[in-house]
Every structure is written in C-alpha cells, then in structure tokens.
Amino acid sequence: MQSGGLQGYPFEMNIHNFLCDSDGNATAKITFSGNDFCLSKKYILPSYLIECMGQVVEKCLSNSENSKKRYLARIDEFVINRDFKDFIGVTLTVIAKKIIKMGNLSRYCTEIYCENTKICSCVITHSLS
C-alpha cells in the first residue's frame, strides 16, 4: 500500500494506484472502510478530505523532494459538496495539479471525485525544509 508520507495510523490515508507524471501532476485512488478511524462517526469530517488531498500532494513532492520535510502551509478555496455522504464502499479519485513551485513553497490544485461527482476541491501549499 502506498502512503502519503510520514504519517502513520490512524492518520495515514489509504492512498493507492498513485500515478505521477514528469510535470508533478498526479492521480490516486482513496478508499475508506467502516473501520477507518476517520469514519468512526457517521460522517467524515471535511478536514479529513483536505488531509487526503494533502497526502496525495505530499506523495508528489516526495518524488522530487524526497530529502526534505513537507509541512502544510496554506489551504485556500476549499469547497465541499455536503450532499455527498456515502464514503464507505466507494473508490474516490484524487487529482493533484501542480500550480507553482517557488523557493521552498509548493502549491497544488486538488480535487476529489466519486466517479463523475465532484466532492471537494482546494488549493494546497506546502513548505519544504
């Protein structure tokens, strides 16, 4: 199982089928189980979906900046479709597109889909050190 980075249980998201191109853009699949920590209550917190997107980005960054630590620096333009509620038993697709790398900051636009339904999106900035 591929993981996002240095996180461990229960904060490591179940990322698989990770594909990254030479431009640093990536797609990945994420699945949840009813036994997952983040689904121990009925509804997943939006914060965990942001964490999913962030860990896929960190996986992209580890390909190119493996020797550096990666810290979440900013979240912008996060929006979520609250009508989508069925997270168990479905496969979610995370899409991460590199916007810019400037100095020790790296910014990605990320989205999560379930088939053709967009669940959420945001712009994530990481600091590398």
Add this chain to the structure above:
Amino acid sequence: MYTINQIYTMLPHRYPFLMVDRILSVEPEKKVVGLKNVTVNEPYFQGHFPDEPIMPGVMITEAMSQIGGFVFDIKNKRGYVVGIDKAKFVKPVIPGDTLIVEATFITRIGNMGKVKAVAKVDNTKVASAEITYSFKDLGK
C-alpha cells in the same frame, strides 16, 4: 462561558472529533473565543507523526471551524462547513499547548455565514482561516 456539558448540547460532534473544550466568551454575531487543550493522548498524534507529535493543520482548522460556529445567533439549525479559505499554518502546535481560537463574524446572508478565525498559543498566532458555513434546519 460554555462548559463542555453545555457544548455537548450545542454541537453534535463527539470523540474523537470534538475539537473544543470550552467557550470562553460569546458576543453573538460579533466574536467568540474558545479553548482547546492539546494532549498527547489524542488519537491522531499516534500517526502524525510517529516520531514527532504535531497537531495536524486540518485538525487546527477543525477546531477553528467548531469554535467559529458559535458566533452565529441561529436557533434550530445546524451549521455545516462548506468552505475554507486563506488558511495559514504559521507555527507547529504540539501536546501541552492550549489553543485559543478567536473567531470574528464577517457576514451572514440567508443560510450562509462566514467567520475569520485566528488560533493562538501563548498569545502567539499559530494559524488562521476564513470559514464559510451553510445552515440547515435540524432534522433535514
């Protein structure tokens, strides 16, 4: 001030996702100040990170969101976070810290509301964000 027992009657969140321990002051539709103690026993520290416990930025955002919701003077409705913007994480938050979140009312239009939240430890800013909520009738 709202103690944890009062917070239980006002927020549906429970362990392990309740990110507020006390509301210190509320000025409806103006400002709310809340508190969250950060302890090493919280479940996410086990994995974030195994060798260096740091409160995840998204959980700081969750604390800001839950405390920020108290600023709205709304009855019989539940607030859902639908947007987060300009969230910045300035300094790490670690076990032993006390997170104080000050959320200031920005606007409320119809069933949508927005706050600006600032999280501090020892009076030093550690994070901030603008959070947008959607309010729906309870039971819907």
